[in-house]
Amino acid sequence: MRKDIITDHAKISWILDQCQILRLGLSNKNGSYVVPVHYGYQGDSDGKYTIYIHGTGDGEKAAALDKEESIGFETDHGHENLIYTPPRKGDFGPSFMSVIGNGVPHKLTDPQEKLFALRTLIHHYVNTIPVTISTDDVKNVAVWAIEVENITGRVHNPTEEWSVALGMPIKERRGKHYKNGAVAFDDFDYSKLDDAPDAESGASRKE
Template sequence: MCKGYTDDKQIISAILSDAEVLWLALTDKDGPYCVPVNCAEEDGVIYIHSGMRGRKAACLNSGARVAFSTAVDVRMRKGGDDACDQGYLFRSVMGNGTPRLTEGDEKMRGLDLLTVKHLGKQLPYDEKYIPVTNVYAIDIETATARVKE
């Protein structure tokens, strides 16, 4: 791979763990669609949640492959006096996978991972929302990280 790129699963997992937002690229009969989502990753599986209706849910329910990307630690790298000598430092991941709707224990595991990651601790759920919330698992098929530090 080119310098700065890797498919190392530990590096990819670390970046996904630090990501506040994952950009999810979907497609349907109306064309491409990109949406920011919260995510949590465990053992090569990305978990996201969604309502049960709407364009995002319909795309995910179709089982069509999705693409995703995220970037963390984004900051300007100051170069010299030449505009071409400027740039950014960051850690990023891009990849693709196939979404699947989770149920039962896997659904609750996905919700728990999302809760702990984004809220910092496990909190109780209002049980009326569990039946109207979908949790999708995206099995990562390919992913590449780029590190510019």
């Protein structure tokens, strides 16, 4: 297993809280495909996760979920933190966090279970629900619970904020900081380039 794989459930939950879109790995007669969905989740003290999603109840997604066969899922966040550190041409270091796993979906039919699932999903995006939701409001909404079988997380080049939240060592990274495809600021100490090896020859730039 990779050294940076996260199995700690408190850290996985924190990453799940930051992410917004879950991607489901599904398949049909034409092959495999990916579907982005909104989601909510519950995790117990034993590290058991249940992920809730919803839909129209028809179409390819519903047909795949209703098979109640193991599916894959993935979610990620934070790619806007991109830093380039000279002098190596290819040394672009993006920051990101992600969670991947697999589980078995099943459709919820009990009105109270559906209500709980949809409230959980809404609370993933807002702290409070602005209107009261009743079982009558959700009776025509298809809701699935994915009982997670395996789940892991990963954090690459964590920002200082992520490091503090996850209890990870803070790694100072300097260079050209990109935002929306352009350099937002550059805090690299270019005097260090005098002692840096040439990117192609490996030789020092000093003569």
